[in-house]
Ligand SMILES: Nc1ncnc2c1ncn2[C@@H]1O[C@H](COP(=O)(O)OP(=O)(O)OP(=O)(O)O)[C@@H](O)[C@H]1O
């Protein structure tokens with residue numbers, strides 16, 4: 001027996017297998033592609049609306065609103081002023097429109113991740129079986145190279161915003177789910193016992209005790225989710241998502257060093273703004289649980 | 295006022311571990327806590343507990359650390375499920391209640407103060423205090439009114455909007471107390487509810503509890519490992535060791551007739567003049583003409599004070615309508631105050 005060569009399926013068998021699976025998937029796409037697309041239509045409409053709003057509104061107004069949101073979340077003048085300067089520089093260097101597209105994209109992706117991630121995280125926290133089932137899926141989502149799941153997504157939806165959102169959400173939702181689960185599981189048993197002793201129902205316990213106490217951890221999940229969405233913008237630009245990713249991609253293809261660096265820095269700037277604002281917000285939420293007297 | 299319902303605990307066993315149900319048989323056959331732990335890796339939490347807690351009275355449960363006090367009190371509102379046995383409230387077995395019945399029972403019949411406070415850290419003192427009422431669906435405004443009365447009563451007026459982590463340990467414990475009292479339930483479960491308080495506030499809280507009891511006659515289960523506190527508060531006292539009841543009775547019973555070495559060591563240091571009643575020491579059936587009279591049910595301490603004030607050496611003990619029922623003299627009073635029970 002040949003011990004050097006690993007015994008494998010014949011070349012012909014392998015090809016048949018591939019063709020078979022691909023063929024079946026293509027049939028599936030043809031049969032259900034439009035239905036799936038129509039399901040995601042509202043998402044697309046919303047994304048387009050948000051993008052238009054950010055791009056077509058007068059820039060001083062947009063700037064004011066963005067900095068205002070940052071200030072309300074962080075309650076920190078330093079962070080607000082930093083964001084103001086960063087956004088002004090971005091505008092000055094001609095990246096305003098692309099930045100707004102990226103901000104809209106990240107905002108929508110984060111919203112989708114929150115809407116799906118928190119309930120899934122709650123489910124995981126409530127049932128060990130659900131946790132055992134969902135965890136490997138999350139591992140898969142986090143380690144599978146994103147290019148691989150881009151293929152079926154593009155096959156179904158073609159190029160554009162929707163496949164972009166789906167790809168980004170697949171990549172960015174796992175920390176949202178994991179940290180929601182973790183946050184709820186870490187809630188002090190004594191406090192839960194007290195809630196039980198007063199006759200709380202499962203829902204009352206979740207709403208009055210578990211979610212509020214898990215909130216700082218959930219905020220960390222949202223923060224992670226935003227960061228990961230941002231790191232996906234370049235990859236997403238490969239399937240036609242407009243924004244700061246596209247000029248970077250162009251720069252790679254054409255070896256435009258300055259263009260690459262400028263857009264890259266803009267992504268970094270937005271990431272820092274988002275990060276500081278959400279972290280400061282998370283810290284404020286945590287304030288009440290810091291020092292506990294014995 | 296309707297007579298408050300008591301709690302009957304019958305043949306209650308709790309064994310921590312995966313095969314508790316099987317181990318019960320071994321424990322019934324006489325296996326000790328240590329053996330069970332070493333040979334089978336199960337922890338004997340409670341061992342054949344039988345206590346009948348009278349309605350409208352304060353039942354104290356005492357015992358050293360790890361004797362199973364917290365485990366026992368948690369069975370009354372079934373925060374812990376028993377391995378075997380019954381916990382009866384009136385005709386209902388708490389252990390047989392459905393989830394919904396249990397929830398209603400906890401909402402409307404019980405309130406609990408926790409050894410480790412267990413306050414909701416994200417809620418203010420006021421929001422913590424109204425928690426039970428909120429769960430019951432009581433109107434917010436009314437809940438706040440009722441809560442602020444109790445917050446004031448435990449001495450936390452002005453701290454309504456503070457968060458638990460801004461308060462000292464003793465203050466946090468009083469928030470727990472206010473939270474339970476606000477619930478206004480028939481059964482009050484208090485797991486070392488005063489242990490984190492300084493002596494002055496502790497005395498004060500004991501008085502609050504006694505006043506409350508005078509008015510409302512709740513069924514209170516009070517855990518402590520302070521004998522003086524037990525004697526002051528308890529209408530009845532049960533003493534636990536290694537998960538089993540070693541003695542139960544009134545404070546006087548326990549101080550006068552400690553069941554064994556363990557309990558004698560407990561009661562040795564106690565101030566007997568604050569436990570023993572004149573009725574116990576008097577020579578019953580006798581009667582003096584004239585002289586000092588002392589009402590029955592008075593503590594020896596009070597009697598001694600009256601002897602000292604009046605300069606008399608003997609007194610009639612009289613019942614509520616003033617009829618003499620016995621005679622007490624100074625010597626007997628003194629002797630009863632200083633003689634510990636032999637063992
Ligand atoms: N969940 C559990 N699993 C295993 N053993 C437990 C558990 N809870 C309590 N025990 C054991 O049961 C026994 C009684 O514990 P419990 O907390 O009732 O003691 P306690 O009398 O309240 O003590 P303390 O005065 O220190 O509060 C201890 O030996 C403890 O180790």
Ligand SMILES: [Mg+2]
Pocket residue numbers: 363364365409485
């Ligand atoms: Mg305890």
